[in-house]
Amino acid sequence: MEDTFPDLGSLSDEELKAMIDRLTTEETEVSYRRRILHGQIDILRAELVSRLRRKHEDGEAVIGGSDVDRLTEILAGRAAGLRPAEQVEDGEGSATS
Template structure:
């Protein structure tokens, strides 16, 4: 527990119950937000798959050279110093 967490042995039952209620509510909110994020991720992935499928049907290349290069780095274990920039592009880590 962090430094700001109270000495639990010194708290009265009512304060412990209130603390439990507050943390339970916070966990419920975090869990809800997590489910929303997972839903958004699923929608985005489905859109990406749809676009890739459409490109494939149109005869376009589905996998770019950059994708193959990135996968090669990952499989070679050299991806540890790569990061995602603010613009969503990969780059070398500092």
């Protein structure tokens, strides 16, 4: 915490208030950006669902090999950047390979 945060005891009340204001503003901006991204993701997903429904109605294959591969990755925990099950820490706290 020393690298990213100053010694709070050495700051004046005004410096603390300024830091609070700056971080509050930054958090508000990040939250706004996150809401925008979530909205864009929702719109894209809705479009994809609409296209898949049309394909299904037209008798086309809705699920392909790449979809199955992606699902396999998700179920294996690799989609979120998690390590494969073989590399999860064992009971002694060391990673196995």
